[in-house]
Amino acid sequence: MLFNARWKPERIFDVLVGAGFSVETTIQDADSVRVTAKLIRTLSDTVGSNMRLLLVGLNPSFHAADAGYGFAGPGNRFWPAALEAQIVTKERDPVYALQTDRVGMTDLVKKPTSKAAELTDMHFQVGLARISRMCRWLSPKVVCVLGITGWRAALGDSRLSLGAQTVRLGARPVYVLPNPSGLNAHTNHGDLVKRFGDLLDSV
DNA sequence: AACACTGGGGTCTTCCAGTC
DNA sequence: GACTGGAAGACCCCAGTGTT
Structure with a gap:
């Protein structure tokens, strides 16, 4: 090119x-x-210049890469919870979410894997730098990272916890929510809906 | 094809040992 | 005693494999 x-x-x-x-x-x-x-076999970003919220996943699953939208796994709680919390108004349609709900979607790491553990800290650190530049460029109102493990790996600080972060990306406020993957059984649907609702209140 | 079983996994919580 | 870091357990789902 x-x-x-x-x-x-x-x-x-x-x-x-x-x-x-x-x-x-x-x-x-x-x-x-x-x-x-x-x-490559991955998921493309759905981002724009007028986002009220930028959702940042850890990395796409192979299922999501093939489906063409994030959080596509059958057991993933993202779409039902986001819909119920009114983060988005249409399920499994990131373009509609961007155009209508002004919610963008990207990933810290674009390499698809079945589990985040297959990625190294370096993958997350390089990805975080890209997301940070993207936030400076596109200025979403709020950034929300879905997965505390990747966030910790990216910043090299295992003490970080869920919720509002002191670190900003491109001067935008950052929130970290639990990963909605079915593998993360510690978080249930109701908890995700509540956390998404709290996030929406801050937007 | 449908179901059951098993191993593996992300995250949080708890516990314990070591250090100040 | 307070704090820190690491290990282990628990939760529940996914994916693969075996059985009916």
């Missing part, structure tokens, strides 16, 4: 990764930026 030199390589990287590409080489010269990228 060939980009105008006004595009910063970092911005090109962020956009392509968010769109589901793996960036392999970037060559910059005086008037252009040449990028080699490969489309």
Whole structure:
């Protein structure tokens, strides 16, 4: 791909990764930026410039990557809980959520796995840097990370807890909620609905 | 095809040992 | 005694495999 030199390589990287590409080489010269990228089996971001809420998952599951929308696993509690809490008004439709509810969706790490444990701290740290730049660029009103483990790994601080965070991303306030995956049995549907409701009150 | 069983997993809570 | 860090247990679901 060939980009105008006004595009910063970092911005090109962020956009392509968010769109589901793996960036392999970037060559910059005086008037252009040449990028080699490969489309990978992942989930693309659903983000825009007028978001009241940006939801950040840990990383897509293979199920979600194939379905084309996040939290697609049959046992995932995200969509039922988000719908009940009125975070979104239509189930399993991230584009509708962005256009109508002004809720964007992305992931800390774009590499799909069946379990977050397959990712290293470095994956989360690189992903957090990308999300931080995205927040500076798109200025969502509030950022919500879904999964305390990834958040801890990204910041290298195992003492961090759920709820409002002191750390900001692109100067936007950050909340951390439990991961809605069925694997996280510690959190039930009612708890997620309540936490989403509390989050909505802060938006 | 439908059901049962089993191992593995994310997160929180509790407990315990070590340190100040 | 207070604090910190690590280990273990509990919760409930997923995915794979075996059985009927």
